[in-house]
Structures are given as C-alpha cells and as structure tokens.
Amino acid sequence: MTELNTTANIAGPDEFYAELLAVHEDLSKAESDAFNARLILLLANHIGDRAVLSQALRAASLKKRDEEN
C-alpha cells in the first residue's frame, strides 16, 4: 500500500510557494476560497488512492497520533 509522502518532495520549494501565493494575489476572499476548493479537488483526483487521501485528511488536521480515530 502506498503511504502518504510527508517528506519534502517538490523541487524548487520557494518557486512553488511563490507561484501558489501569486495565484491568490488579485483574488477576493470568496474567490480564494473557491480557488482553494477547486485545487484540493483536482489534486485529490490526481492522487486517487483513497487510503492516501484519508491519511492526508488526518495529517492536515494536525492531530497527534494518540488523538486519532
């Protein structure tokens, strides 16, 4: 089974981060929220693996391991 990759995996992290913020620059809060939702859905579809997606949802919640389940 594939595990969620939580080690650094993006070449050029500074460029990616800048690109991510740049997209939001001229957006209102509502437009940014909508953009983020679309981005999450596209990335989730790309990953596809349901187990990895569930791991990502848990990881993003920042709960400690003993708080899980």
Added chain:
Amino acid sequence: MSKIFETPLYPYTRSTDQDAAEPAQHPVIVVGAGPIGLAAAIDLAMQDVAVVVVDDNDKVSWGSRAICFAKRPLEILDRLGCGDPMVDKGVMWNLGKVYFDERQVFGFNLLPEDGHKRPAFINLQQYYFEQYLIDRVRQLQAEGKPIELRGGNKVLEVAQKEDCVDLTIGTPDGPYRLHADWLIACDGAASPIRNMMGLDFVGRVFEDNFLIADVIMDAEFPTERWFWFDPPFNRGQSALLHKQPDNVWRIDFQLGWDIDRDEELKAENIDRRLKAMLGEDIKYELEWSSIYTFQCRRMDRFHEGRVIFAGDAAHQVSPFGARGANSGLQDTDNLGWKLKLILDGKAPESLLDSYDVERIHGADENILNSSRSTDFITPKSEISRIFRDAVLDLSERYEATRPMVNSGRLSVPCTYDGSPLNGPDCDGMPERTRPGSPMVDAPLPNGWLLDRLGSGFYLVAIDTDVPETLEIDGVGITGLRLSTDGDADGYLHQRYLGEAKSAVYLVRPDQHVAARWISYDEAETAGALRKAIGRSR
C-alpha cells in the same frame, strides 16, 4: 375529463365479516392499498396465503407522487406477474443534463449494462403503478386466489393479543372487528398504525420545502433528466425537469425553509415560476401540484410482535435517488416468502428477525445515499457550499469531478452482506453474485434467467448437474440446469462463474443468493437451506 386518480376503483362494500358475531380471523391483513401494500398482498395471494387489504380511501394515489422505478423493483413486479404493463406504459431514459447558474455543466448517459430484460429505470406516475397492481389483484381474484381489497375501511384501533392482532375498523356502516395472525402496516410515512402503537420513528429533519408541479405540455424537450443547481429562475435553490407518460412533465422547485405554503401553491405563482423556467410563451395544463418536506428516518425494528412494517411506514428517505417506493417493494419481496413459510409451520417465527436485519441494512444504505444527495443539493454550511460549487465549476471543464456531482444516486438493489441467512461462498466467483446479492439477470437461449426463478427455492447449476427437485424439511427446491454453451455473449460466465469452471447457486424465493458452490452436495445444500429459513445458525 376525469383522471384515473379521481375514480373510485375499490369503493366500500359491506363485508359479511361486519355481520359476524365474533371477529373474523384472517391469516394476513395488510393496512394500506398503496404500491407497497398491494405488492405485499399480491405476493402472498400468489402463494395461496389468504390476505385482506384495508384502506380508508378507495382510489389510486392522488397525483403522480413516486415516478421513478428502478430495475430491481421491475424484476420483482415480473415475479408478481405485472411487470409488462408498467414497462409498456413507462418512459425510458438514459440521458441527463446538469446545469449550474446559467450554464450547462455537462451531460451524461447512464449507459445501462446490456444483458438484462428490464431497463435501468422507467418513469411512471404512481397512479398508473397502483392501477396496474389493482388490475393484477382483480386478475388473481378471477383465478380464485384468496385476496380481498376493502375500500372505506379505516383502522381505528389496533391491539396485540398473544395469538393475533385485534383490529377495530371504521366504515360508513359503523365499526367492526377483525383478527389477523399477522398484520402488515404499509400505511405510509405518517403510519397511523405505528402511531397507535406508540413506536418511535426518529432520524434527521431537513429544513427545506419542494414544490412539485406536474404539467401536461407538448414540449419539444427530449426524454432526459435535467437538473439545475442555483439557476437564474430559482436563485440559490435547485430545480428538476423529468418526463412521465402522457406528456406529463415533473417539475420540482426547491423553495427553502421559510415559505408561505398557501401563497406558493396559488396558480398564478406556479405560473410565474414555470414561465421563468420554460419561457413566457409556454402552453401547459397543471395536472397536480404539491409542496413537500422530508426527513430521513427509520424505525428501530421493522416488526413488533405480530405487526410488521413495510415501505415508508418503516423508513423514510428524501426523494432524491428514487429510493422510497423502490425500497418498499424490496421490503415486500423480502417478507412474502418468509411469512408463507412461518404460516405453513416450515420456518420458526424468528425468521422474521432476518426481515429486520436485511431490510434495516437496506434502509440504512438508502438513508445514507439520500442524505448525501441532499447535502450536495442543499449545502448546510459555507464551506460545503464552496466545495459543492467548486465541484460544479470544475465539472464544466474536466471529467475528473463529474462523478461527485450528486443530484440523487439512483436506487440500486441491496446486497444483504452479513445476513444470518447467508450460507457458504466460493472463491473465484464474481463478487456481484455473492451470498446476499439479488440474482443478476442474464439472457438464456429461450428467454431470461430471472423469469425462470422466484416464488420458491431454486438450485441453479451452471455447467454441472443438480437434482430436478429436492425436498428438505418439507421445503421444496427446484433444479435449474444451465450451460455456458448457449451463452454467446458470455453473460452467464461473467455474472456467475468468474474463474470457476462450474457453479451451483442456492437461490431464495426473493431471487437473492443464499449460498454457492462449485458442484452439488446434498448435505451442503440441506445445511444452507436450513440456514436460509432460519432453522439453524
């Protein structure tokens, strides 16, 4: 012109039971002559169980109500001998379109799987559905089957005795009493029987109102299901257009929670909505309109002593996904043969516990699916609306998110995984026909597989041998031998063999798989049959 639903089809007539000194005793009384009550009664009468249906009304459903019937219920109706008139009259459809705001987001084709006698769905007004069931009741009566339909008979009181249910029935001639070995309550979501017995019906309330307008019009629209999210003519809400027979179109407007029902139902307000949706010059006749709200809820148990609940009386879902009448018919399909075996003394009364287990499993599946549809159609928070709109916006451009668009997940039959009645499974055989599943139809050289099954236990042998008939503890089993030689398109192989060279399926009277093996073994078969009728665990 008077409509079928304005004509009394089973008007009150006085029964000799009303003049009896002591309450007449009947094996089964069904309360409610809707789709579920009639199907239950037909199923029992076809097995020679005497059944009386009582209803305080004397007409079929007022207005179209349930309009979408799925394949599995159509197969059940075939078993009950009345599938043909439904399918002949019904409208078949496979195409749908989804709109968001002012744009068409995408169109879809349900692409029904080949190799089935019945289509994935038909649209048919509930009044036709009930009328054809009543026609079937009359046909059975002409054949001398023990089935009676008493209109103008309203249950006033219900009491459980040790060996019967004691009913007081109100009629235009005054009240009388009846005794039933078993009572089947199919008296709808507001079930008076359930209320009289003080039984709980809990679940989730959805704070929303929907306006149904059924209009007759010679429209050029194709036979497709059109669904709108947040359209200009109904801002912030949803709408649905769907075709029924006789040029009747179902139009559904979501209204929200705080509305004035009387105001919304005024003809001029419905007219304003219809013209905003369909254009100022639209010509139509309004056949029926109604405002409904809904809940998703079920009873804790579906039978209480000798009173059994089926259909909306036992469980209620949102209309999205056509899971109300469709699941009710699966209730009666599950119940009929069990009650027959109990009445004949061939199965213990505890077999009814499996009705609860299996149909609660079905109800929970339907409630889950219909709640999810409702949450997509009516987002309950800001963030859920953001994601809903994101799914719709992406779907206009990319296929990726289209499967998430949820305007109702249309009813599919329930597999009774984990049922206490399930016997052994066999490695390598297809998952879709595992024990607990409904048999999947397949073309045979001279007809269809499902037309050969039902109303009794069967042993279906594929590329192997089984006895022609068999009797275990007084329960008959009929052998059906099939060969993949005549299976040109490979449906039998795909649906029943998988990797196996041969297969033997033990099939229940409701066409669900009880157990399956590579080849026939008498002791194995006997064990699985006893398990399937609740005689061993």
